[in-house]
Amino acid sequence: MGGCNRPQAFCRVRGPMLYFLTVVHVLLCVFMIFVILLQPGKDAGMGAALGGGAATSAFGGRGAVTFLSRVTAVCAGLFFLTSLALSFQGMRTSVAARAAARAPAPASQAAPSKAPPAADVPQPPPAPAAAPK
Numbered sequence: 001m002g003g004c005n006r007p008q009a010f011c012r013v014r015g016p017m018l019y020f021l022t023v024v025h026v027l028l029c030v031f032m033i034f035v036i037l038l039q040p041g042k043d044a045g046m047g048a049a050l051g052g053g054a055a056t057s058a059f060g061g062r063g064a065v066t067f068l069s070r071v072t073a074v075c076a077g078l079f080f081l082t083s084l085a086l087s088f089q090g091m092r093t094s095v096a097a098r099a100a101a102r103a104p105a106p107a108s109q110a111a112p113s114k115a116p117p118a119a120d121v122p123q124p125p126p127a128p129a130a131a132p133k
Contacts, residue, residue, distance in 0.1 A: 018089055025082040032075040039068045 018086075021082055021085050021089070025079070025086060028075055028079045028082060032072065032079060035068060035072050035075060039072070
């Protein structure tokens, strides 16, 4: 399968794990968008529109801000980890990485290229003669 150099039993695990990481990554993206929009800003923007006032009374005066800040930090950390995991997985299975691994090492000294003989170089067509007036 793909670029898997391990025994077949390990290669089958890569597909479901990749799908799982992708789903978790997308869910973290969506959840982080909502958590960031719920945080009260200077003018309480989206937080007030979606009931941000009730959240501050439930968690205390500064409790909601600290709670949402911590949730945002945890989501950002998990998002960072899933991004790295998907990036490493993509590098392991990319076509460019496999092509670079298969490419032969370049020669240490390249042979100087010779200029082609003058007979092999195409000549421009002659300019048409001007017609007399």
